[in-house]
Amino acid sequence: MRALTFHGKHDVRVDTVDDPEIVNPRDAIIKVTSTAICGSDLHLYDGVIPAVLEGDILGHEFMGEVVEIGPKSNLKKGQRVVVPFTISCGQCFHCQVQQFSCCSNSNPAEKQDMSATLYGQAMAGLFGYSHLTGGYSGGQAEYVRVPYSDVGPIVIPDHLEDDKVLFLSDILPTGWMGAENADIGPDDTVAVWGCGPVGLFAIQSALAMGAAQVIAIDHYPHRLELARKLGAQTINFRETDVREALMEMSGGIGVDAVIDAVGMEAHGFAIDNMLDIAKQKIGIGADRASALKQAILAVRRGGRVSIPGVYGGMTDKFPLGALMEKGLQVRSGQTHVQKYTKDLLAKIEDGTLDTTFLISHRLPLEQAPKGYKNFKEQQDSWTKVVLKPDMELAA
Amino acid sequence: MPNSKGKAAFGVGLATLGLTAGVGALLAARSKDRPARDDAPNSAGRRGYQGHDIVGRSVTIAKARKELFDYWSDFANLASFMENLVSVTKDGANDRATWTIRAPAGQTVDVVTEVVANRPGEMIAWKSVPESQIKTEGNVTFEDAPGDRGTRVSLTIDYSPPGGELGKAIASLFLREPQIQARHDLKRFKMLMETGEVTTSARRKSETRAAKIQQNEKAETA
Known part of the structure; x- marks a missing residue:
């Protein structure tokens, strides 16, 4: 064959x-x-x-x-x-x-x-x-x-x-489980990083589960347009300060739940992501987790973090303090x-x-x-x- | 002892190696009492203590105790999940059985054991007969797992380290492999009992591990 x-x-x-x-x-x-x-x-x-x-x-x-x-x-x-x-x-x-x-x-x-x-x-x-x-x-x-x-x-x-x-x-059940893991309620604002197939299906699923507002984050105009057609609001991370935008769009509370549909090869310009890119290139098993790090900082206190994006190894400079001090719940998995x-x-x-x-x-x-x-x-x-x-x- | 492929001519050292690989035991010194500092079983490694004490591994299998015990206590079944075992045949008298085990270079070795304890549904223990060239003993226990999780199966196998320089050299060369084998054999037992088959990712029958082991044997004996 x-x-x-x-x-x-x-x-x-x-x-x-x-x-x-x-x-x-x-x-x-x-x-x-x-x-x-x-x-x-x-x-x-x-x-x-x-x-x-x-x-x-x-x-x-x-x-x-x-x-x-x-x-x-x-x-x-x-x-x-x-x-x-x-x-x-x-x-x-x-x-x-x-x-x-x-x-x-x-x-x-x-x-x-x-x-x-x-x-x-x-x-x-x-x-x-x-x-x-x-x-x-x-x-x-x-x-x-x-x-x-x-x-x-x-x-x-x-x-x-x-x-x-x-x-x-x-990808359809992966998007669905990504939304389910975010434990979405009717008044919730949900932010989704990555408008690839899983992210788009997570947006669709979050809306089907009754989210009041879904915010999609990406840098590809066409993908953001697809997210908009599904009913999401959009943020282009190359043009906009994502965390500031999310705080404003959630009325200063922070978003209730975040979904990382990006995973281990995130784009990003922070210095630590550049270091992670270098490490990944020389094959020492580093995951580039810049989307996840940003999501953990953007989510509200007591909020939920869902990770359908794929990771395979270790990551450095993880915002563990934010995870603990804000009382976040994390769910993930294949x-x-x-x-x-x-x-x-x-x-x-x-x-x-x-x-x-x-x-x-x-x-x-x-x-x-x-x-x-x-x-x-x-x-x-x-x-x-x-x-x-x-x-x-x-x- | 009849042996279709000829006796291994390696003496006790290599023969013992083949045995432990076959029955999936860990190699280790015979058990000594070690100070009990917590509730971890003796098969778990402990910091500051030289290696593992008794050797063995546990798995939890989502099946009834009796079903698992019955399958295991018919030693002829062991070759269905113990990779280096060619066969086990019952000798009839005194619960004796002959284990035919794969050894390096396409050889096999035989060891005769007798059952020394048998508590139906709970435990079975065996030991090589006194005249056996290879000394080994082992036991497998079955206990109800907490809740609805089925049965915990623990396998412990002791063996007397081979004597002499040759024995030491062989033990140091192959020390790791039987540990891995023990883990894999128990996992294959779990797969077979729970799913009815031993899991393989081979795309074709000729590419399974069992098929490849047989191909290697043919090549080595040719």
Whole structure:
């Protein structure tokens, strides 16, 4: 089959590799019909996530048709499914309490030591996201082996086209959980850093949860425009003093909740962020957390901090004093996708949530490297790239 | 002892290495009483104390005690999650069993054990028979985890450090690996009991660890 593989920093290629096959009884093989490039794939592309090896197949947002099933799968051949990016067994303690992204069985035993050393406990398995999370082959390919296929994939009714439901695999539930973790009430003002896909879906979710006011922070005019269309007010951090603006826009109280949908490669001009950029370049595991630091200073006393943005290592000069002295609550984590897919599919079906506005480009899988390059370099206009293995190459 | 691939010709040292890797034990000196300063189990490392005392690891498995005990007490099942174990066959008399264990260079070694304690649903302990070339003993305990969390399974394995210069050299070379093996074997036991399968990220059957270990053995014996 053809698949997008990693060859080094800013070097991904579409190669011919062996097809996947059923390995364990609960497996299914999915023939991919749509797969997206995620903002977090750019962290892999930029080489800031460790343990990505040459030849690894990337991609964790995908859907397709069931073409093969193991004896313990409950899927049927021919069904259309969206596959959550988190791999979850459904039976361990964590899965039983719906902390699906904390599954203690989905990362193979021999792969757990690295993340256990970094984080104290091992991470769960994720598709196409380094050997820290299991070294699973990802979804930017013609076919994918899906373990525990009786737990993760959600069956899609025929009348819903791919573009409407693909984002159930990651960014829609990630935006939703980002808003849920901010514990939003009806009188709340919520500020969201980053108007990429997750940030935009967090804005949409916060408004659906009844927030009185949502303020979006970014520096790309087109992305801010998308946020405005969803009903948010906007701040361009290149032109405006963000903290001062937020204090004024919240009547001197500070915003009730903040959502960091930026993560480890934040842009920013403060001296400490410049130092972090330097450290990241020489590969000493520093996360650039300037959005999060700003959010912690901007949130009101007793407020909530939600972090859907991805971090992988350590950060310096963290405003720990502000966190403690202001009495903040912090919630974060990889998304417990399986917990949200059913409800969010219903919201897509009844029209409460629309996700298609986000897609700026559709490309054949063969042009995935171009998709990565442009998504990285032209973030203003390339808001979301969807790859279609069956799409004809343009002449 | 029958052995299809020929006896390991390494003497006690290497044979013992193979054994501990196979049953997933930590290598350590035999247990001595250490001063109890808190409630941490002896398998936890302690500052200022030379290494680990007794060796072992615990996991919590979301399954009933009896089910886990029954699976483990049939030693023939152990090879389904202990990576370096080729097989365990019961010898019949006196609860004896022959463990066939992977050793370096495509060899295998055999060790004969007998069950020395068996409290159904709670604990099972085994020990190598006196005439065994390899000395080892181990036990696995099953206790109800707090609340609804299932069962805590703890594995402890002791072994007599091999004597002589060769034994020391081998122990120092491979000391770390059995610790890792112990952790991984118990995790695979948990996966198998909870999910019905041992988790793998391999894209094809020929790329699983089990398949690769067999391929390596073939290559080494060829």
